[in-house]
Amino acid sequence: MTYVDEDLLQYTDWRGQPFLRKEVARFLTFYCKTPKPLDPENVVILNGCSAVFSALAMVLCDPGEAFLVPTPSYGGFAFSTHLYAKVKLVPVHLESQVSANGYPFQLTVDKLEHALLRAKIEGKKVRGLVLINPQNPLGDVYSQDSMMEYLEFAKKYNLHVIVDEMYMLSVFDEAITFHSVLSMKSLPDPNKTHVIWAPDFCISGFRFGALYTHNREVASAMSCFGYLHSISGIAQYKLVKWIDNIYLPSYHFRLQEAHRYVTRKLKASKVPFLNRGSGLYVWINLKQYLDPCTFEEELLLHRRFLDHKLILSPGKTFMCKEPGWFRLVFAARPHLLRNGEWS
Known part of the structure; x- marks a missing residue:
């Protein structure tokens, strides 16, 4: 190398x-x-x-x-x-x-x-x-x-x-x-x-x-x-x-573990999400935390996450028609996921 x-x-x-x-x-x-x-x-x-x-x-x-x-x-x-x-x-x-x-x-x-x-x-x-x-x-x-x-x-x-x-x-x-x-x-x-x-x-x-x-x-x-x-x-x-097949087995195992950890926490917190088996992210529904449910409130919630050093991308940046959806990236090492949970 x-x-x-x-x-x-x-x-x-x-x-x-x-x-x-x-x-x-x-x-x-x-x-x-x-x-x-x-x-x-x-x-x-x-x-x-x-x-x-x-x-x-x-x-x-x-x-x-x-x-x-x-x-x-x-x-x-x-x-x-x-x-x-x-x-x-x-x-x-x-x-x-x-x-x-x-x-x-x-x-x-x-x-x-x-x-x-x-x-x-x-x-x-x-x-x-x-x-x-x-x-x-x-x-x-x-x-x-x-x-x-x-x-x-x-x-x-x-x-x-x-x-x-x-x-x-x-x-x-x-x-x-x-x-x-x-x-x-x-x-x-x-x-x-x-x-x-x-x-x-x-x-x-x-x-x-x-x-x-x-x-x-x-x-x-x-x-x-x-x-x-x-x-x-x-x-x-x-x-x-x-570009070879050496990295992939470990990569998939780590994604599975991180996805399992994050989705288990989301279920425990009663946060709705799309449960898919691909990608580095989960599409989560935080409409229940917006009052009223508008893109303005979505941006305010996004900024509150940033204040606590968490990046959850708001749905509007993905041209989502409905306010309240966020992308949560879970492809991170276990200690970072745990830190994010407590943040």
Whole structure:
């Protein structure tokens, strides 16, 4: 890990070093269970998933155009899309109320259709659909059937689909099976399906994000952003050492233990939450502590947590339609979780 070669100190390939792109393709081929080996030439590596997403927005859209995004969703998307490309997000609002044969915050094609129609009425040109699987902050894992429905919807309306699979290796519940988009033998529109991934190994300081796309024109355009958003050669070399199957068993065990501890405490405190088996967070309902239940009160409660050195991200930062929901990150060492409890 301390090895430094002179070649690593030179300018890197804008797409990412060939040895790292080859390793990423091999890694995703194995863990995504792809029908055939992935091509390293379809891999583009930049300094973080946000950089990849922001660059994709510039490549796929003109300023003022939009993406559909189911909400609540990762709040960084709004910043990433608007920073360079001035691309807008059209929220597909999901509700906590459970409909017949449904579950809380369920994404359906009907909701996508409704959001797309609303965008057209408002004069917005939608160019794509953004999906996170496993979902952040909900922790939901989309089934193959559901994902195929979303992809068919996108093809019907000639939309690109950006699938963020960053947390695919953070599914710690053995009863849940994650299916990558890359595992599908036949995609409705391969040239408009783009996958973002980064190793969810708690090494975010490496600033690594990868794109896999079957569309060579998109890959070529994305590689230009390596001029501004590349990773140092030394970091790329070290990343190759991390991208293997040694870390995962311990990682899953630690996530299970931390999730079990936090959810047990939430149940004892009678705090409702979505009980999912993936991701690094729990989506919790603190509406009972808001009076009145408004986003203003939600922000005040968030600040009270901060005063006690606890960070619970308020639902509004995830574009949640309902006030009172918070994301609690549980991926921490046991003593920190215990300190948080007493805080």
